[in-house]
Amino acid sequence: MALPLTTRADILASRLSILFSTPSGTDAVLRTITYTLQFVSGALSTLLTKHLVTVSKALSARSPLLPGETLLVALAYPTPALARITPRVRALSALISDFRTFTRLWGLLGMYAWGKGIAANPPKDLTLKLAAWAQWSAYTAYQFLENRAYLGSKGIISRAGPQIMSDFLLSTRCWMVGVGMEFVRLGRVWQLRQRTTRARQVQGTESVELRKEEMEEEKAWATKNTAEITKWRLELLANVANAPLTVHWSTPGGVLDDTTVGFLGMVTGLLVLLPKWQQTAAVVKKA
Structure with missing residues (x-):
């Protein structure tokens, strides 16, 4: 006898299980995640770069230099956490992207089935x-x-x-x-x-x-x-x-730039993912 889905955690886990049970559902989730990570990573890098440029200009304005002098300033990230998170987010995004490319290696089989379907109907x-x-x-x-x-x-x-x-x-x-x-x-x-x-x-x-x-x-x-x-x-x-x-x-x-690529990819991922996510609700409800 199936256990009743009484908690939100149960329902969420069941819907995710249904979503990941199909190649198209898995790819929709991973596509959304990888591009969201790329968007977040690009946005963080842009914000940090703008912050460092602003600080550098402010220091230059406050430290007038004589002809021939050069001001060297060593700037660090505003928070050490951002310095650690940004490269890790990029690494995870790259890993997911590589996995998605690998899973498309047998995509020619899908092309064969698609062509056969067009020819038949x-x-x-x-x-x-x-x-x-x-x-x-x-x-x-x-x-x-x-x-x-x-x-x-x-x-x-x-x-x-x-x-x-x-x-x-x-x-x-x-x-x-x-x-x-x-x-x-x-x-x-x-x-x-x-x-x-x-x-x-x-x-x-x-x-x-x-x-x-x-x-x-x-x-x-x-x-x-x-x-x-x-x-x-x-x-x-x-x-x-x-x-x-x-x-x-x-x-x-x-x-x-990376931020724009991440945003566009995130949008396409969500547009594919949301209908599939809604379909899982109907399946769980029947169960």
């Missing part, structure tokens, strides 16, 4: 069909190139440094193509939904009186449509946050 709309195949091709190339770069960086396969960097950059550019096609897919989905909504509205105005069954059907459709719109908006927000990251990692040296 392709979207009826031509635009959605082309977008699906374009995304599949882009993400398959991304996965292959990332796998080769990662294995090369670990010395498992023979790849020179420039080749590894090239693979990482090309893989991110393939990801960029996939993100671009996601905008196309989302735009087409919205367009088709708007057409369906207008058609149902026109059909409704033609009927003076709806039967009870039809009213129930309309209510159910409205509920489903609301849920789909919410899902669409979350997917759009996640894609908008991902877009700058694809640009950042597809250029040598990147174009964004």
